[in-house]
Amino acid sequence: MNIIKLLQHFTSANLNNMPEGAMSRNQAFAHLANIGKGIAMAAAPFGAVAIASSKSHARTMETPTEALQLALTLEYLEAEYYQMGLDSGVIPTGGREEKVFMQISKHESAHVTFLKAGLGENSIDKPAFDFTAGGEFDPFNDDPNISEAVSYAQFLALAQAFEDTGVRAYKGQAANLMDAPDLLKAALQIHSVEARHASEVRRIRGLKGWIVQDNRGDGIPEAAQPVYNGEDAIMQAGFNTATDFGADAGTEAYDEPLTGTEANNIANLFIVT
């Protein structure tokens, strides 16, 4: 008996089982359109939209529409970032890293398309981004005084920060989608893709694929520490995750959420308008 073949067979069989997924997506969109009615949302960039804030890491108070608008903002940011990275030539061509970032770029663009369609009339316009964060970074090597190697290191560092932010932001919005089960499912399906991206980018940077304590890793400035704050949580529903193998393993084993406000604040570092 070949267990692996069995599992792989099952996996591909289900992946091709699109009708069910497609249907629930349509239902999700219909649901979302209904939710959207009666909610007055300005068609403004996300940065200008007031979001109910909460200090709590556990739960926030966004509506499903707001939750997906936050998601779309982050996807716009990621999609543009990777496209610009690929266009700039800063990513070494012909090897692993080009393949990786082309794949990530493809996914982020697909997420934008998916969320825009899902939000429909509640969709938001793409903000204008400044990935130098006011001259702090040069991820696309626009500055002739900065070497390509340094620019690329910055490109990788920001990619890691964006992916880890995405993972934490989607996680923080999950509870806000509980009344819209199909949207929740889709958001979770994006969430785990962001986590796969994060793992790969972190490993390209020579880090573990998982977040140790609240360490951001070399090459990420202090200003980006909010991406990792709170990741050092040890207690999970009263269970001490450090008991078995110590705090590093315990904190690695759980990714923590960001509230909408926290995620928005991180995105705003790179949003001009």
Place this chain on the structure above:
Amino acid sequence: MKKIDVYPKYNRDRRSFLKAGGAGLAAAGFLLTGCSDDDDGGTPNPNPDPDPDPEVFDLGSGDLAVLNYAYALEQLEADFYAKVYNSFYAGITTQEQSILTDIYYHEVIHRNFFKAAISGVASESQILPALEFDYGDLDFNDRSAVLATAKALEDTGVGAYNGAGNLLKTPEYLLLAGKIVSVEARHAAAIRSLINPDSKDFAGDDIIDSSGLDTAKLPSEIIPIAADFITTAFTANNLP
């Protein structure tokens, strides 16, 4: 108690398994439990049900069922990686050893967490017992076999959590599942990258669809996969 509307699906899955892999599935006990009195003459259960009730353990209903379901999957992952960790395959690199050790730690922590979490909200008899496992002819000394199984388990785990999220009623449980699933996805990417470095397989087109979505599967789709390794019979009568 709602009864076995999921079984036609199980049976269909079972047929496809049998067709794909031949007879002699270790999980026959699980798959047929509750269908009828049919005993199938399958593999003897090496872990006799401690419950005096002749019925096998059922995961329960509501959030408890989902937690028990996750606990079953984490038991499987923890057991698998313990075997990997206790006797690493020949020729393992330092990097592979580091990754597999970390994942072993994480899965054991997840398993112990679920046991504690379920114990906090359910009586002893409602907690899924310690399961037993059988990996058939899987050669734990063979790198490609170990990594391929790890990949399958991690991808399956991600799909399971993604599909179970909207079965949960309690926001705190959803959040906890979310905290775990992204780590499973990080594992999946790392394992895939070990298997096929210098590729896009960490989030390959074989697992991520054209909308950029990962898999999401129902318990009735996942349990037959996991049951291929799990020899302890249990049912999930109240899960879709």
